[in-house]
Amino acid sequence: MAPTRGTPTRPIRIDSTLWERFGASVGSLGLDRSAVLRDFIRWYTREPGAKMPRRPDVTASAEE
Secondary structure (H helix, E strand, O other): OOOOOOOOOOOOOOOOHHHHHHHHHHHHOOOOHHHHHHHHHHHHOOOOOOOOOOOOHHHHHHHH
């Protein structure tokens, strides 16, 4: 699903190291953090047609 422009920012508290690892993981798939978080929330709330976001394979994550 395409990113939505003009939506309000939702600040959340996340450890800096975890945030950087997350950014590297989604970047390895050519995605951005916001898109993956939106997809996860759609899946988590059982929005019709929503799918769990794709994750990088273990070897890609281990190399970073």
